[in-house]
Amino acid sequence: MVVSEIPPINITARNTRIIPFEYEYYEPxxxxxALELLDRYGDQARILAGGTDLLVKMxxxxxxxxxxxxxxxxxxxxxxxxxxEQVRIGALTRLRDVENSELVKKYIPALHDAVKSMGSIQIRxxxxxxxxxxxxxxxxxxxxxxxxHNAKVVLSSVGGDRVLPxxxxxxxxxxxxxxxxxxxREIIVEKSIAGSSAFKKVSRVAVDLAIASAAVYVxxxxxxxxxxxxxxxxxxxxxxxxxxxxSLLRGLRIDSREVLNALKTIDxxxxxxxxxxxxxEYRRYVSKVLVLDALEVAYARLKxxxxx
Numbered sequence: 001m002v003v004s005e006i007p008p009i010n011i012t013a014r015n016t017r018i019i020p021f022e023y024e025y026y027e028p029x030x031x032x033x034a035l036e037l038l039d040r041y042g043d044q045a046r047i048l049a050g051g052t053d054l055l056v057k058m059x060x061x062x063x064x065x066x067x068x069x070x071x072x073x074x075x076x077x078x079x080x081x082x083x084x085e086q087v088r089i090g091a092l093t094r095l096r097d098v099e100n101s102e103l104v105k106k107y108i109p110a111l112h113d114a115v116k117s118m119g120s121i122q123i124r125x126x127x128x129x130x131x132x133x134x135x136x137x138x139x140x141x142x143x144x145x146x147x148x149h150n151a152k153v154v155l156s157s158v159g160g161d162r163v164l165p166x167x168x169x170x171x172x173x174x175x176x177x178x179x180x181x182x183x184x185r186e187i188i189v190e191k192s193i194a195g196s197s198a199f200k201k202v203s204r205v206a207v208d209l210a211i212a213s214a215a216v217y218v219x220x221x222x223x224x225x226x227x228x229x230x231x232x233x234x235x236x237x238x239x240x241x242x243x244x245x246x247s248l249l250r251g252l253r254i255d256s257r258e259v260l261n262a263l264k265t266i267d268x269x270x271x272x273x274x275x276x277x278x279x280x281e282y283r284r285y286v287s288k289v290l291v292l293d294a295l296e297v298a299y300a301r302l303k304x305x306x307x308x
Contacts, residue, residue, distance in 0.1 A: 019058050024067045031156065034071050035183060039158045041067045042180035048072070049092055050127040052119075053135050077130075077185065080104065089187045091130025095142075096121065098129055108189055109301060110145035110197035110215045110294070117141065117201060130184045133169065136176045136238070137209075143170070143239035144215035145199050146189060147231035154186040161185070170238035195219035195227065198297035200290040201234075204277060210234045211278040214290035218254075218298045225249050225259075230291055235270040235283050242269045242291075254299055263288045 028034040038045055046065040048054055049072065057063045071077070077092035080101045087103055098104055099115045118124060118132075118141050132142045133153070143166070151166040155178060166187070169176050178184065201213035213233035219226040228249040230242040248262035272283035 018055070020061060021058075021064050023065055025070065026067065027070045027073055029073055029075075031074055031076065031183075031185070032158075034069055034074060035156060035158045035181070037067070037069050038183060039181045041069075045069055045180075047134075047183065049131045050094070052123055052127045053131060071183075082107075083188075085191050085193065087189045087191060089129055089189065091128065091184045091186060093129050095119075095124040095127045095129060095132070098142075099124060107191035107193075108145065108149055108197070109192065110148060110199040110217065110298075111142065111189070113199035113297075114141040114145045114201075114213075114215070117199075129187065133166070133187070134176060134178065134184055136170050136172070136174050138173055138236060138238055139209045139213070139234040140239060141199075141201065141210060141213060141233065144213055144231035144233045145197065146187065147239060147241055148197055148215045148217035148229040149192065150190045150229075152188045153184055154188065155179075155182045156185040157182045163188070167241060172237045192217060196298045196301040198294040198301065200294045200297070202286050202290065209277065212272070212283045212286050212290060214287060214294050216291060216294035216298050218295060218302070220254050220299060220302055223253055223255070225252050225254055228295075230266075232266070232270060232287055232291075235272040235287050237271070240269070242266055244269055245291075254295075259295070260292070263291055266291060 026037055028037060044065065045067040046054055048068050048070040077090040079090040080093060080103055081088050082103055087107055095115050095118055105112045129142055132140050146166050152163050153166055153169050155162050171177060195218050197215060197217040199215040201210040203210050210233055212235055215231045217229040228246050230246050231239060232242060233239045245262060245265045248265055252258045266288050267284055270287060272280040274280045
């Protein structure tokens with residue numbers, strides 16, 4: 001079926017109690033159809049996947065798209081598969097699927113930590129990993145774990161695919177490099193084979209947005225840190241890697257006081273704000289604590305193979 005043959009369902013304020021404005025609604029059955037719709041409507045369209053973010057914004061009239069493209073019924077975008085030294089995750093994969101995946105628990109433990117702490121089970125049964133990334137919240141819990149695992153994203157359009165590091169995907173709060181005619185199709189994640197990872201966050205209540213979050217990937221040899229990657233959330237306009245701190249950790253004994261001194265550099269790499277959830281000062285303090293906690297858990301997993 002070509003895109004011109006997909007009939008829109010016109011949604012108006014008269015026939016719904018949920019969305020207070022009129023828009024056209026499409027349910028493409030293939031990736032090609034979805035991409036053709038995006039190519040036709042561009043920035044007038046919004047993608048509906050899990051709906052946990054978009055529908056809330058539409059109800060509040062924070063966004064009023066002329067066209068909504070529901071991609072839930074597209075086959076082939078919901079999967080978690082092993083591919084050599086990588087794990088590939090389809091953008092429509094539910095967070096609950098990520099949480100229950102043995103591949104994720106084994107090879108991307110920080111992501112498992114993060115997802116099981118996100119919202120309620122009902123939310124995780126609806127929300128998708130692609131949607132969480134495309135929302136581009138500085139507090140997106142899936143972002144720091146994926147960043148420390150050197151994740152890449154596959155962005156698709158009618159013209160083909162482009163692949164870029166997740167670190168280059170975010171531009172700022174609510175902003176990504178996605179073009180109006182592009183769709184996030186897949187996330188490609190490096191396995192933790194030589195090392196392990198962990199994620200920690202602090203929030204006002206268990207299911208709330210993170211006040212601050214941290215993910216750590218570490219490789220240790222003979223008690224010394226051979227490699228370390230750190231990513232932080234809720235402490236800058238976008239999730240970020242603490243590359244300066246990472247470089248200082250390499251070569252240190254994992255249990256030395258020098259590790260604590262190196263973590264002080266995190267202050268130079270973040271730019272937290274004060275808002276209704278926390279103060280900038282507290283975010284600065286707790287970020288270092290979270291990184292240390294995540295480092296300890298990741299190291300414990302390396303020694304004992306603990307994934308929980």
